[in-house]
Amino acid sequence: MNQILVIAWREVTRLRKRFSGGASPLAVIALMIVIGASSYFLRDTVSLGSGLYRVGVFGDVPSITDTRFSVVEVKSADEGKSLLDEKRIDVFIDGAQVTYREDDKSQYALKSLKQYLETQEIVRVGKTYEYNLAFPLRVGINYLPLNRPAGQDPQQETPPVEKPKETIIPSLTPPPAPFTQVLVALLFIMPITFISIFFTSSFMDEKINRRLVILLSAPVTPFQIIFGKMLPYAIFALFGVAVVAAFTGGKILLSLAIFAPTILFIFAIYLLVPLFYRTFKDTTFIAMFVTTMTTAYLVFPAMFTNANDVSYVSPLTLAVKMYRNEPFGWREYLFPSVPMAGIFIFAMFAGTRLLNEEFLMGYKPISKKIKDAIYLMMAHSKPYIAVPLWSLITIPAVYMTQVVFLAFATNLPFKLILGAVLFGSAMVEEIVKSVGIIALAEHRVISSARSIFGLSFLSGLGFLIGEKLLVAISISMVSDARVAGALFGAGLLLLIPLFAHFFFTSITTFLTIKLKFPYTLSLFITTVIHFIYNYLILRGS
Amino acid sequence: MNSFLVVVKKEIGSVLRDGTIIIAVLIQLFIASFSSALLLGMLSLYDADTILKFGGAGIKIGVVSAPDDLLGSMMSERGLKVFNYGSLAEAESGLYNREVTAIIVVPEATGKSSEIQLYLPDSDTFSSLIRMVIQEPLKQYENHLRGQNGIDVRYTDLKGKPATSFEFVYSVMIPLLMFFPAFVAGSMVIDSITEEVENNTLQTLLSAPLTINGMIAGKIAATVIVAIVQCITWLTLLQVNGTIIKNLIWVILLALIIAALAASFAALGAVFFKDRERSQFVYSLALLAMVSIGTLLNLSPITTMSRLAVGDPYTSGWNIAVFAVLLGALWLLLWKASRRLMT
Structure with missing residues (x-):
């Protein structure tokens, strides 16, 4: 613990040195004031279609x-x-x-x-x-059950409502789309993203001047280094969330609870940037890509707050509900938070495995770096433990990708998009299940047909256990359970999906390792078969 | 001149070799398709016209009212299916037998104001759709009641075509696709300059027959070329897709000037701070600040771009000239400041 605090304090000193003296602190403060003031003046005037x-x-x-x-x-x-x-x-x-x-x-x-x-x-x-x-018109809104309550006489009407659930005046009813609240909720993400960029820069800085290598030779673990460096930024980010909540009239403690997993999630993703970059341009592009993806992941579902339960995959939905004074329960809170925390744990694990001199300093094509990274994560224990564990712990990432697809699908009911979603999901699953085994084979840890099939079975098993755990908390939340069923494989006996997972993974690994097919080709073949399987389940149900 | 071209060639070569520019193009493609998917989704859930067009057949309203009441006919005119019932009990039976999906009970007019009751199915998704589509007839009915009270509300009979998609394409999509490459160009210039400084390769580079200004100008030119190639590609794709873009030459020229502005401004930041961390941070903040100040001063390149693309008769090359003057001033400043890199 002490070591973590020392590293954290060192990080604060580094940042203070960088931004003290010269014009930079003034520039930063002046720019922040300009942005704050102009967004305050512009808050009511800017709309879609400006100047048209x-x-x-x-x-x-x-x-x-x-x-x-x-x-x-x-x-x-x-x-x-x-x-x-x-x-x-x-x-x-x-x-x-x-x-x-x-x-x-x-x-x-x-x-x-x-x-x-x-x-x-x-x-x-x-x-x-x-x-x-x-305003001469009042409309009382009442709700009736979907089916006639048992025992009610058809001739008798529901007792007249004494007080409707809510009363509205049509011309004063605000538009139902949660644009404004989503934009306000997005304000929380801005400081988190900015702060996480500093976290990334800190790693890069130390990687360039090789201080990280020196630190690695000191008696501290990679976990302590990562956690210590992350700690001050995480505290800044939490502070930023509290400030935004205070200024926008949100509840501070509730905002902290909503955005804490988001902070972990964004930091987790930004942790991987400095581990993989080779040139400065890499960092810029990877960071841009990551920012776009996370913003999309957070904003898109939140736009459908109250219209579709899938919107709960984003914590912004919870923030929107907070601003609308609408309640939500533990299930709604855990639905977005658990996968985000899961990704964080996974990234921390990956970070501790990859934080070594050889991996950090090597200049290789990015695909080779990813393969190396997977191997390093697998090599910590025996293959028959590492392979199923890999499938199990990458589930949150697979799940998040699939849910993004699902968010598109349930809101856009076009056959073509649904097809693309099923295909994309199948591909993501197949990559995750097979890539570990391929990495082990490339480093000649395994080579026999027996071990390929054995590990394919274990990989499928790990994946199945992880996916069933997630289904347990998510399936009832997702309103279009038919699509979800096909994606997550619910509603079937356990043996059939286990066999299917084993079968698909075996095809990819066997074709690649034994028959020397290019990985992309064998992956494509398996994905097509998996897609047909998903399609048949969807039609069958 | 020759050495300048060598720098440009080297920079473009490195962008192509790294392959990372593909990520930038992917991001733009993703943002464009994602935001239109978002718009389509929003329309299908929150826009009454779109709901009625694609899913209106499923919404049937049971009305319990006096025979001469106008609300029922206002809803029919709007394209909703309306069924009249004698009492709430009958209407409820209709709801449970799936003849109707919602019930409205209008009491006899009682003086100046009226309170009607709306009965919705207890399902969030469906009831919010119903509320969306009956909003317009309810407002119309409210105006009718106002009229009975002697209050005249103007501009209620205007029609027109739903404009959301049109506004989105010209005010969001086109400016986004034209200016995102400019933003990327700025970031690339910072990376390229600070990488030379932080890796101590700047001195080596300058020992070649190349001035510091030549080196900076080469790096800026390379990123602007990359940006403008992206812009032209997007414009071609948009036109293939059927989007009409007016004043094409001016549109490209504006995109070019803004890319050069962003890249030069970024270079100035890199010259001052000499490290990537601070330069990128200040650059992103300054861009945000400039966009907001530009909007406040009614001098926004985004609005100018929308107006040029839509063919606004009051917008021409002169509106672009303002940005060209800014660019000239910025270059002058950069020319003077660039020696800081050597110290």
């Missing part, structure tokens, strides 16, 4: 402040109409009269203008008239 339409106005027209419209004030109605005919404006408003053309651009402008002007009119009416006159 030109609108001519004449007479008594509400002021148009939406950034989609640039207003052209004209001197007479005739001028407005001739500008419209010349296509120099898209719509012309003369008092309460709106003139437009039949072409697409004018029609799009008209629709957008309608939405904006209606809101303005409601504001005007609300200010001018007494509340009950301005």
Whole structure:
């Protein structure tokens, strides 16, 4: 513990040295102020379609402040109409009269203008008239069970509701899409990502000036090095989350609980960047790639909060619920958090295995580096333990990839996309199950047909155990259980999927190791077979 | 000049050899397809027109109201299937027999205001869809009640075509695809310059017949070329896909100037900080700050790009000239500051 704290303190000193003196702290503070201030001023004005339409106005027209419209004030109605005919404006408003053309651009402008002007009119009416006159309609929302409750007489209606579950005023109901809340929730991710970039830089820095190698020869374990370096940044990130929660009116403790697994997850991914990079450009591109993927993974499902239960794969959904004052339970909390924590544990394990001089300093093609990394992770114990363990602990990563596919599929019900999802999922599974065995064979740890089949069986077994564990917590959460069933193999006897896993993995490994097929080719063959198997299950159920 | 070309060639060669640029292209492809998938998903769940177009047949509303009440007909006009019932008990039977999916009970008009009851199935997904599609007729009905109270609401009869996809393509997709390569170009320049400094190869490089400004200009030019090739590819793909892009030459020129601006600004950062960590951090922050200031001052390259691409009659080459002037000023500054790298 003491060693971890020493390394953590050393990290804080390094950062302080780097950003003290000269212009850099000033520059950073000034830029942060500019970003904060301008996003505050811009918070209500920026919308999709900024600057696209030109609108001519004449007479008594509400002021148009939406950034989609640039207003052209004209001197007479005739001028407005001739500008419209010349296509120099898209719509012309003369008092309460709106003139437009039949072409697409004018029609799009008209629709957008309608939405904006209606809101303005409601504001005007609300200010001018007494509340009950301005908003004369109340709608009580009540819910009925999907089937008639047992014992209820068909002639008798449900006792009149004394108090509806909620009462709304149609023109004052906010749009149901959680855009705003998702954007606010995204504010939490920004400091986490920025801070994790420093964490990555720190590793790279020490890798370049070879201090890391010196550190490795000291009496500290790789785990202590990684954990010690991560600790201060993790604390900064938690602090950042608390600050964002305080400024946006969220609950601080709840935000910390929601985003702690996300912080671990993002750090886990950024830990792998410095281990694999060869040049600075590598780092930039890998970091960009990782940022895009994680943001997509977090944002996409959250946009469907309350519309689809798959949205719970993202912790942002929980944050959206927090801002909407809607409750959620332990299951909803664990659904996104467990896989993220799982990825973190896996990355820590990988990090401790890969943190050695030979791996860090070698310049090889990236695919070769990945193969080496897998071998290093496998080589810590006997193959018959390492192989099933590998399949078991990579499940969270497989699961996250598949859930991203699933999120696409349940929201976009097109056959083509579903097909691509099933194919992609099958491929990810097959890679994970076979790649360890291939890595061992390349280093000549195994070579006989017997060991290939034996390890394929164990790999399938490890994968099956992991996937069943995950299914236990996830299957009831995923609303489209049919698709989930095919992906995760639920609803079948255990023996059939075990045999299937064994069979698929054996094909890939046998073709590659014994018949010397290129790995990509044997993987493709297996994926096609696996895809057909998944497809048949989907049709059968 | 010759040595400048050698640097450009070497930089482009290293980008192609590393193969990492593929990741950048993949990211753009991913963002583009991902955001359109997101848009499509959002529309199919949250946009009443799209829901009615693709899944409206499944939504059937049972109405219990006085015969002359208008809400039922307003919903029919909107494209919903409406069934009239005499009482709530009958309507409930209809719901349990799957004849209708929701019930609305409208009481007799009682003076200035009215409270109607909506009965939805107890399923989050389906009930939120129903709420979405009846929102518009409910607002219409509310305006009708306002009219009875003597309040006139203007602009309620406008129609038009749903504009979300159009707005998305011109204000998000095209600027994104045109400016993301510029952002990448800046990052690449920082990597390339700071790598020479941190690996101590800068002095060796400068012992060749090459000035420091020549070296920096070569690195900037190489990344801008890579960026502009990506932009032209995206523009071609967009047009093949049926997106009409007006003022093509101006669009490419703006993308080129912005890429050069980002790369030069990044080079300036690298010259000042000389290490990757601080340069990249300040560069990303400064880009964010510049985008927000540009939007505040109504001088945003994003808006200019959208307007050029959509063929706005008030936007032309002069709007691009502003950015060209900025670029000139930045180069002047970089020219003067570059000697810092040697110290």
